[in-house]
Amino acid sequence: MAKELKELTPRSVDYSQWYQDLVIKADLAESSAVRGCMVIKPYGYAIWEKMQRQLDDMFKETGHSNAYFPLFIPKSFLSREADHVEGFAKECAVVTHYRLKTSPDGGVVVDPEARLEEELIVRPTSETIIWNTYKGWIQSWRDLPILCNQWANVVRWEMRTRLFLRTAEFLWQEGHTAHATQAEAEEEAMRMVNVYADFARNYMAVPVHVGVKSANERFAGAVETYTIEALMQDGKALQSGTSHFLGQNFAKAFDVTFTNKEGQQELVWATSWGVSTRLMGALIMSHSDDNGLVLPPKLAPYQVVIIPIYKSLEQRDEITRYIQPLLSELKSRGISVRYDDADNKKPGWKFSEYELKGVPVRLALGGRDMEQGTIEVARRDTLTKETLPYEGIADHVAQLLEDIQANIYQKALDYREQHTITVDSYEEFKEKIEEGGFILAHWDGTPETEEKIKAETKATIRCIPLLGDKTPGKCMVTGRPSAQRVLFARAY
Amino acid sequence: MAKELKELTPRSVDYSQWYQDLVIKADLAESSAVRGCMVIKPYGYAIWEKMQRQLDDMFKETGHSNAYFPLFIPKSFLSREADHVEGFAKECAVVTHYRLKTSPDGGVVVDPEARLEEELIVRPTSETIIWNTYKGWIQSWRDLPILCNQWANVVRWEMRTRLFLRTAEFLWQEGHTAHATQAEAEEEAMRMVNVYADFARNYMAVPVHVGVKSANERFAGAVETYTIEALMQDGKALQSGTSHFLGQNFAKAFDVTFTNKEGQQELVWATSWGVSTRLMGALIMSHSDDNGLVLPPKLAPYQVVIIPIYKSLEQRDEITRYIQPLLSELKSRGISVRYDDADNKKPGWKFSEYELKGVPVRLALGGRDMEQGTIEVARRDTLTKETLPYEGIADHVAQLLEDIQANIYQKALDYREQHTITVDSYEEFKEKIEEGGFILAHWDGTPETEEKIKAETKATIRCIPLLGDKTPGKCMVTGRPSAQRVLFARAY
Structure with missing residues (x-):
């Protein structure tokens, strides 16, 4: 690629x-x-x-x-609970036959004689x-x-x-x-x-x-x-x-x-x-960002990738030997690590590949690093890199993975906080909803008002939060009493 | 129960x-x-x-x-490989529709307007x-x-x-x-x-x-x-x-x-x-046997069950405290153990329950055992039990689990060896196949002969073994050359 x-x-x-x-x-x-x-x-x-x-x-x-x-x-099971069938009937895959047969032209057709007495629904939920x-x-x-x-x-x-x-x-x-x-x-x-x-x-x-x-x-x-x-x-x-x-x-x-x-x-x-x-x-x-995936270390298939930078296959082998104790040490700490010494791809290609795949930490090491006792450490979440002493690098990586896990959570939390507003009038709501994000607003608790808001703004009530501000107020649409602010947004 | x-x-x-x-x-x-x-x-x-x-x-x-x-x-995919479709067509579940609708009588029916252009087969293999x-x-x-x-x-x-x-x-x-x-x-x-x-x-x-x-x-x-x-x-x-x-x-x-x-x-x-x-x-x-499951320790959900034998809830609590270090020690060795101190079931009930469920090792311990420093150890595979010193019991259990794993393999292997015979004439084959077990016999390599044997004896060729005797011979049915003995049996 x-x-x-x-x-x-x-x-x-x-x-x-x-x-x-x-x-x-x-x-x-x-x-x-x-x-x-x-x-x-x-x-x-x-x-x-x-x-x-x-x-x-x-x-x-x-x-x-x-x-x-x-x-x-069985189809009859779905209809036993009225709301349940109402919710799922329109999107059911239905099995009606249990056999195919070959047709005279050599193709296969459904065997009309193998019709089920009662149709079976492929479970939409169980x-x-x-x-x-x-x-x-x-x-x-x-x-x-x-x-x-x-x-x-x-x-x-x-x-x-x-x-x-x-x-x-x-x-x-x-x-x-x-x-x-x-x-x-x-x-x-x-x-x-x-x-x-x-x-x-x-x-x-x-x-x-x-x-x-x-x-x-x-x-x-x-x-x-x-x-x-x-x-x-x-x-x-x-x-x-x-x-x-x-x-x-x-x-x-x-x-x-x-x-x-x-x-x-x-x-x-x-x-x-x-x-x-x-x-x-x-x-x-x-x-994730425009360069690719950003994965939290706790769910990344590889948490660390190590890429040797070499001028000859001999030098590659030398790096491979040099790096073994580090590989073992990372593995013994339960850190999943991939050493990519494939010769048919250049380091630059590998760098962008692992960036695209969201590997949290990338280590790179060449001949000069071996001489000088250094290693390059890049983190995916901030797209920053630095050259560090090789000694003690396993400790550093272990800490870095924790930092990355915490940092991307904080970043997502900051984004959310910056995109959560409180609104009191429906006019303002209609304006602000265009900008995206969560809006905390009062609602009178009726399906009618919720449907009106959805029809006019494409926003839905995501939830009535269990924690946070429980102050009562007045519905932004109808002015009727509201028990607490609820969370609105446009949603996937 | x-x-x-x-x-x-x-x-x-x-x-x-x-x-x-x-x-x-x-x-x-x-x-x-x-x-x-x-x-x-x-x-x-x-x-x-x-x-x-x-x-x-x-x-x-x-x-x-x-x-x-x-x-x-998609149905058309199955037919692309001629033998493949031949093998699976007769047992395919076929999805023909993607929606249900409510009928006037309140039930649900398949919506005839939601018919798939091409039927979908629920995978029999992929x-x-x-x-x-x-x-x-x-x-x-x-x-x-x-x-x-x-x-x-x-x-x-x-x-x-x-x-x-x-x-x-x-x-x-x-x-x-x-x-x-x-x-x-x-x-x-x-x-x-x-x-x-x-x-x-x-x-x-x-x-x-x-x-x-x-x-x-x-x-x-x-x-x-x-x-x-x-x-x-x-x-x-x-x-x-x-x-x-x-x-x-x-x-x-x-x-x-x-x-x-x-x-x-x-x-x-x-x-x-x-x-x-x-x-x-x-x-x-x-x-397994007439008393229930026998599970190999490596696949048993619980490898060990411990049952306290008590006369009062106070005594039960005493046993529970006494047993804690053993529970920890077994767990730290990676042995899965269940301590069943439920009060609504008697020890005898529990004994037969865990026997039925194939738990490899059962430990039981009462007031007298605590005094005397003993514990009862029962193994599921041999249905034997003995009273042993409490001290060092974790070592014993660890070894016992290995012994049970080896023993049930050996038992199954002995059974198979005792039920594997070599036969040279088709007359003998027809007689012996009634007794069950594997029969090693010569076969001429043709589907016709195999089908004849199957039709007449319900036995099939389970496989042409990769290891073992490779001496050529003559087909027991046709007398034609046979490259090696093959393994016959009646099968599930």
Whole structure:
């Protein structure tokens, strides 16, 4: 790949094209031959695997186990919960046949005799099939809680798709829990949205607001939806993870009851919660720049790359020997490091390649460095470099990775703070929303007002924040009472 | 669950029912509401996760990266490779529509206006969609090899299903590699079947034969299929993993060429290889007994369970305090241990529960043990127990886990050796095949003879072994020349 092929459309010219360029050129993902379905390439998948591993550890620490439920959902299951089917019916992939046959012209056709009695839906989410299963698992209060998670693919037939952000098929995890009491289920839903917030902040280095969704934006079938909301560099919000208190809606729909300690039958309480490969979009858009990806060290497939600068293969071998103790020391500290001594690419090419791929720290070392006991250290987040003593460099790198993790979080937080304003009049709101960013404003709590604002400004209520200013006021549109300011933005 | 509910049908009475009972009662999996699709329950999934983690490490050590390709395959892709479509057409789940709508009676129906222009097949395997993608990734020899793996669900519409062994949807990994030369691709296919054999022997404790499939049993679209074959306790063989040298078949079908070092265009060489949740069936049927699962320590979700025997809650707390240093010591050695002090179940119940679930080592400790400095140690594989000094018990347990791993492998190997015979006449073959087990016999290498044997005896050629006796001989059926003895069995 020649240098110019790596160049991205600058964000200031066309943010959307920049994103698309970056996802493709950094080898994260690409569109497939199947409408709306993506191929996640090895480098992109390596980041997703790091996310998965960390989230999975966090789920297990909070008492959850993984399980696996069927890809297919009988059509009749979906319609058992009225809001749920309403929310998903329009984007369902439907399996109607189970066999192909060869046609006289040598092609293959669907065998009309192999029609399913009941159509199967490729799961858009698994509440229905899981609650139908839980019915068999739950008899008494002793069987509760059930704390399951699954890592799976789901399909929602979206018409306008964008790599990672909105695809017909995506990868996600979905937690589904069953509880004896309302309080316990509410606590669980809250626990998990906070796990997501912790993960976003401390691993992805993405600051997020935690809040409750308004009724309009609630998950289809939920009583309450909690969300984490992040702000991208173009001033648009991205919903990054949701956790739902489902009340007894699915227990009712699938007749799941338990005998409580007093010997009475009660309906079971539920939650579900999920994050998806959409997080990849949040990660990319929060930190990256016109030179390429910027990855937080905690999720980078390689945290450090070392590039030898040599004039001959003999000198390369000399550097390779010289560098071995450093490689071992970095690895022994749990730092993932790649030594790239490939001879068919020049150092300059490698520099821009790893810049594009967002490797947090780049070390480069040539003959003179060996003589002088130095090494060049470049950091991806600030695009700065310096020459440092070789001795003690492992300590320096370890510290630098921590600094980078903290710095990119701070940078994203600063951006968000600079792009969050408080507005009191609807006139000002309509003007300011054009500039992007979060707007904290008063709202009367009605779906009608929310819909009017959305229709006129394309802004939605991202959430009713759980923390922060709780002062009541007056709705900017209707003047009616407002319990607290809510968070508006245009969103992905 | 009362004691009698845990009892399994003995293997000698009905092996197939024993298997079914065990899978259900040990909480490994169950059938779902969707025909042929299973639910993998948390305990079963925990074993699968251990398998995944280990295999994934082995794939990465051999240079592979994970990626993800679409769930759906356009119907026209499948037909590009003639043998491939022939092999899979009869068991394809077909998506024809992308939307539901509510009907006047309140139910949901498929929206006839939302019919796909081209039907999509839920992947039964991914060669076609992946080679269509690789076309865009490969221009020059510098782009090769490509060494990708994906962990995914696949669907093959099987009519007769059995939990783990044959299900309509199953989980698997599929490696798909692209190479510049035939030799390199052949080496890769061989490398991966040996990785599978290594995993089966050293982690699952399942002895396997490594060999080549006859043409009849080859993967649809492969030039050569390598396989690992295990023998279950009922004398039936189970194909446990396959690795395919695909030649240039998929490169031809999807027009994937590269410029070689001499500047000429050549077709790319391919392999694919996979193991699935079927391995769970192999694991269960290789070692388990009439009391329940027997798990190899390397794949057991808990390797050790500790059960306190107490007369009062005060005494329980005393044991709990007493046992803490042992728990820490076991954990610090990387031994997974569960301390079960639940008060709502009696020790006897717990003993049979963990026996059913195959926990390799059970420790039990009561008031008298604390006084006398002893502990009871039971091993699951031999169903034996002894009282040992408490001091130094962590060392003993660590060694015991190794012994159990080795012992259950040896036991399975002994069983296989006792059930492998050499036969020279077809008369003897027909008699002996009724007893189960592997039969090594001469075969003339023709599909016709193989089919005749299968039709008359239900036995198939499991593989042409790569190792072992290579002496030529005469086909037991036709008397024609045979290059070497091949391995016959009735199989799952």
